[in-house]
Amino acid sequence: GENVEQHPSTLSVQEGDSAVIKCTYSDSASNYFPWYKQELGKGPQLIIDIRSNVGEKKDQRIAVTLNKTAKHFSLHITETQPEDSAVYFCAASGSSGSARQLTFGSGTQLTVLP
Amino acid sequence: EAGVAQSPRYKIIEKRQSVAFWCNPISGHATLYWYQQILGQGPKLLIQFQNNGVVDDSQLPKDRFSAERLKGVDSTLKIQPAKLEDSAVYLCASSPIRLAGDRTYEQYFGPGTRLTVT
Numbered sequence: 167g168e169n170v171e172q173h174p175s176t177l178s179v180q181e182g183d184s185a186v187i188k189c190t191y192s193d194s195a196s197n198y199f200p201w202y203k204q205e206l207g208k209g210p211q212l213i214i215d216i217r218s219n220v221g222e223k224k225d226q227r228i229a230v231t232l233n234k235t236a237k238h239f240s241l242h243i244t245e246t247q248p249e250d251s252a253v254y255f256c257a258a259s260g261s262s263g264s265a266r267q268l269t270f271g272s273g274t275q276l277t278v279l280p
Numbered sequence: 281e282a283g284v285a286q287s288p289r290y291k292i293i294e295k296r297q298s299v300a301f302w303c304n305p306i307s308g309h310a311t312l313y314w315y316q317q318i319l320g321q322g323p324k325l326l327i328q329f330q331n332n333g334v335v336d337d338s339q340l341p342k343d344r345f346s347a348e349r350l351k352g353v354d355s356t357l358k359i360q361p362a363k364l365e366d367s368a369v370y371l372c373a374s375s376p377i378r379l380a381g382d383r384t385y386e387q388y389f390g391p392g393t394r395l396t397v398t
Contacts, residue, residue: 172322200386209284209371209389210323255322267336268387270322 168193168260172271179246180279187274189256190238198259199232199239200268205252213254214241246278282306284390286372292396298360301393305353305374311335313387314347314357315371323371323389329355362397369394 169192179185197218202210216223216230216239223230232239243250253275257268285304293299305312310331315323326345328335331352349355359366369392375385
């Protein structure tokens with residue numbers, strides 16, 4: 167099955183700086199890569215996703231890049247703000263039997279220092 | 281548009297007791313998922329429904345966990361009997377379109393139910 171590794175596990179940045187979180191996946195057939203933000207006591211919130219036919223996608227301060235050859239994808243947050251502090255999860259859609267499933271990374275605790 | 285609803289939000293039980301969680305997906309979403317999230321880890325899929333049928337339950341510990349989605353809308357997840365290692369957040373998610381072939385569609389999560397087994 168799919169295996170997703172995520173780094174770093176914790177990340178602290180100064181407000182206004184950029185943050186980068188990286189993930190690698192194992193299943194070359196995976197074709198969908200979402201990123202989720204999870205605040206304390208809440209469920210994961212989809213913030214951006216990318217499909218395998220695209221190399222990069224941007225949405226305001228957030229961007230995701232995908233390298234299919236190397237099987238890794240990254241989340242970039244620019245001009246970080248204190249409200250960006252949360253746990254971020256990457257995921258990849260592998261195949262399992264008859265259905266595509268999401269396999270999640272272990273999460274990155276991002277802290278934006280004012 | 282209302283999001284995924286889950287109840288209860290918190291539950292504390294003793295080991296060997298039973299517990300049930302309820303989920304109401306986003307209106308019109310055909311696919312529903314239950315995940316288990318242990319503290320400090322990413323969500324792990326337990327079971328996936330397409331309308332009222334099970335698509336994949338390969339990671340559901342069937343000796344103690346069961347789930348159903350009657351009428352293809354609401355779903356319940358039950359644990360009987362609970363073990364200490366079942367302490368986790370149980371997340372429900374729904375997806376707006378049927379999984380078909382190689383397409384995977386966005387999943388939207390509810391707030392989760394935090395279960396503590398003592």
